Amino acid sequence: MAGQIYPRIYKIxxxxxxxxxxxxxxxxxxxxxxxxxxIESLSLEVQQGEVxxxxxxxxxxxxxxxxxxxxxxxxxxxxxSVLGKKLGDLGARKQIGFLPEHFRFHxxxxxxxxxxxxGSLYGMSKSERKKRIPEVLKLVGLEHRAxxxxxxxxxxxxxxIGIAQAIIANPKLVFxxxxxxxxxxxxxxxxxxxxxxxxxxxxxxxxxxHLLSEVERVxxxxxxxxxxxxxxxxxxxxxxxxxHIVDVxxxxxxxxxxxxxxxxxxxxxxxxxxxxxxxxxxxEVPALVEMLVASGANLYELKxxxxxxxxxxxxxxxVSGDR
Amino acid sequence: MRSLLIAKFTFKEALRKKLVIGVILLSIVFVALYVxxxxxxxxxxxxxxxxxxxPPFSFEFFANAxxxxxxxxxxxxxxxxxxxxxxxxxxxxxxxxxxxxxxPKPIRRWExxxxxxxxxxFMLAIYVLLMCAAVVITGKLIGDYxxxxxxxxxxxxxxxxxxxxxxxxxxxxxxxxxxxxxxxxMLYGVSLMGGIVKQVGxxxxxxxxxxxxxxxxxxxxxxxxxxxxxxxxQPRFSLQMxxxxxxxxxxxxxxxxxxxxxxxxxxxxxxxxxxxRRDL
Numbered sequence: 008m009a010g011q012i013y014p015r016i017y018k019i020x021x022x023x024x025x026x027x028x029x030x031x032x033x034x035x036x037x038x039x040x041x042x043x044x045x046i047e048s049l050s051l052e053v054q055q056g057e058v059x060x061x062x063x064x065x066x067x068x069x070x071x072x073x074x075x076x077x078x079x080x081x082x083x084x085x086x087x088s089v090l091g092k093k094l095g096d097l098g099a100r101k102q103i104g105f106l107p108e109h110f111r112f113h114x115x116x117x118x119x120x121x122x123x124x125x126g127s128l129y130g131m132s133k134s135e136r137k138k139r140i141p142e143v144l145k146l147v148g149l150e151h152r153a154x155x156x157x158x159x160x161x162x163x164x165x166x167x168i169g170i171a172q173a174i175i176a177n178p179k180l181v182f183x184x185x186x187x188x189x190x191x192x193x194x195x196x197x198x199x200x201x202x203x204x205x206x207x208x209x210x211x212x213x214x215x216x217h218l219l220s221e222v223e224r225v226x227x228x229x230x231x232x233x234x235x236x237x238x239x240x241x242x243x244x245x246x247x248x249x250x251h252i253v254d255v256x257x258x259x260x261x262x263x264x265x266x267x268x269x270x271x272x273x274x275x276x277x278x279x280x281x282x283x284x285x286x287x288x289x290x291e292v293p294a295l296v297e298m299l300v301a302s303g304a305n306l307y308e309l310k311x312x313x314x315x316x317x318x319x320x321x322x323x324x325x326v327s328g329d330r
Numbered sequence: 331m332r333s334l335l336i337a338k339f340t341f342k343e344a345l346r347k348k349l350v351i352g353v354i355l356l357s358i359v360f361v362a363l364y365v366x367x368x369x370x371x372x373x374x375x376x377x378x379x380x381x382x383x384x385p386p387f388s389f390e391f392f393a394n395a396x397x398x399x400x401x402x403x404x405x406x407x408x409x410x411x412x413x414x415x416x417x418x419x420x421x422x423x424x425x426x427x428x429x430x431x432x433x434p435k436p437i438r439r440w441e442x443x444x445x446x447x448x449x450x451x452f453m454l455a456i457y458v459l460l461m462c463a464a465v466v467i468t469g470k471l472i473g474d475y476x477x478x479x480x481x482x483x484x485x486x487x488x489x490x491x492x493x494x495x496x497x498x499x500x501x502x503x504x505x506x507x508x509x510x511x512x513x514x515x516m517l518y519g520v521s522l523m524g525g526i527v528k529q530v531g532x533x534x535x536x537x538x539x540x541x542x543x544x545x546x547x548x549x550x551x552x553x554x555x556x557x558x559x560x561x562x563x564q565p566r567f568s569l570q571m572x573x574x575x576x577x578x579x580x581x582x583x584x585x586x587x588x589x590x591x592x593x594x595x596x597x598x599x600x601x602x603x604x605x606x607r608r609d610l
Binding site: 077081 | 343426427428430432433434435437438607609
């Protein structure tokens with residue numbers, strides 16, 4: 008019951024930049040392996056020019072979804088268009104960059120040769136590649152390693168060169184599946200700056216990451232998926248402020264009071280009768296106080312909670328997990 | 331066009347594989363031994379003539395036997411190289427994830443399979459032609475012996491390699507590298523044995539043995555192509571002396587060449603069909 012609160016509250020909000028057709032349109036996407044359902048029914052839209060965060064617990068189907076959008080896995084059912092084209096359209100693929108999650112590259116190549124190969128896969132001409140490769144090497148901070156073999160690269164450097172191959176062809180849409188998993192804090196900041204740089208240049212970014220603080224900082228909109236379905240989707244601000252939660256400290260709290268509160272509002276974390284939290288719309292906070300006082304409880308503290316994306320994520324994932 | 335890009339890449343990659351380097355080093359050793367063996371045979375032959383004790387056969391007889399053995403060795407090395415260079419061409423790239431950044435690019439999956447096949451086929455062709463040339467040139471320079479139709483014979487050995495390559499690439503879309511290596515190498519062994527069984531069947535005129543041989547030829551036509559190659563590079567006098575276990579005195583039908591081309595095309599079509607549908 009409580010798990011359904013999110014889809015109801017967080018309606019799909021059309022982004023401000025929704026001037027043209029969406030960069031990604033997914034309707035009832037489904038993937039079944041034998042009798043195991045990987046993606047039940049997924050629908051979402053990503054607008055052009057936005058940074059879209061794609062979140063969910065392990066096994067929720069994030070990577071499967073990204074792989075379907077990139078033609079690595081064939082969907083069982085559903086309607087998908089990427090950059091306005093059907094899946095697999097070569098013209099659309101020319102404008103898409105992708106950093107896979109568990110990537111490995113041909114380690115016998117030098118960084119420059121590697122980007123040259125991927126550039127030519129995009130159909131870039133020799134002169135275009137010659138001009139572009141130093142640019143992207145600089146963007147990912149590897150300009151001094153152009154002649155090093157990938158074999159000699161650290162994990163973080165491989166991740167950077169992986170991002171470089173994703174953006175080499177000046178794509179309109181970039182999929183990054185866990186782009187910062189191997190990076191140190193400075194590397195993460197660099198990737199964040201790079202994502203902002205891409206957005207400033209009108210590139211749509213589809214970001215799959217476990218680092219919620221990062222997602223919170225860089226994404227315009229996010230979707231949280233759970234068990235192969237979208238559990239919440241919307242602008243980050245809206246998600247952060249969609250639910251008003253207060254933390255309460257009081258004594259002499261009777262079980263019947265808690266029951267009355269849970270009837271009217273959503274009672275959370277009430278393992279201890281002296282400390283509990285309530286999800287309550289701001290305008291109803293006086294009513295909550297009145298209930299507490301009227302029941303004879305001694306109210307010491309009642310303060311609105313500042314919620315982070317992590318709180319929301321944990322909330323959604325755990326609440327639905329309890330069912 | 332994009333297939334050629336993959337082909338070029340595959341060729342470059344193959345040249346860096348230890349296996350290929352190993353085969354090339356072994357081949358250099360083989361050519362050196364071959365030259366040495368050929369010249370000492372020639373010296374021995376000349377000495378016996380000079381000492382008034384000529385061997386019972388003409389030098390051509392021995393030269394032909396050496397060239398046949400030389401071609402057979404090239405044929406075998408080419409088979410080993412075809413199988414083990416391409417054994418993980420698809421499977422290992424799926425397993426280690428290198429395909430994950432290539433498949434989403436503007437390229438069709440069949441172009442990837444075809445490109446890899448082309449790259450290896452090109453490598454095999456160069457290898458076989460160089461090796462066969464070394465064998466033929468050695469015979470010409472040292473023994474002044476040139477086998478008949480050696481170009482056709484060399485091309486047939488190239489075809490042996492490409493047949494094995496095609497079935498290995500097909501296997502690679504289905505099995506892991508290890509399983510594929512075992513399966514294809516067993517098939518290769520069966521084809522070698524099948525060829526010998528057929529040969530024995532011909533010597534003994536046993537239809538059962540001949541049919542078993544024929545069946546293996548159809549399952550994997552590499553050995554029958556070798557038989558044809560060995561037939562075309564033998565001079566008439568050698569053919570009249572009868573078959574050996576490694577070579578033929580009666581040619582397999584030229585239809586086997588047509589069959590081999592159809593076999594290669596079918597293997598590639600199935601490989602493309604399977605790979606196009608695989609979730610990576």
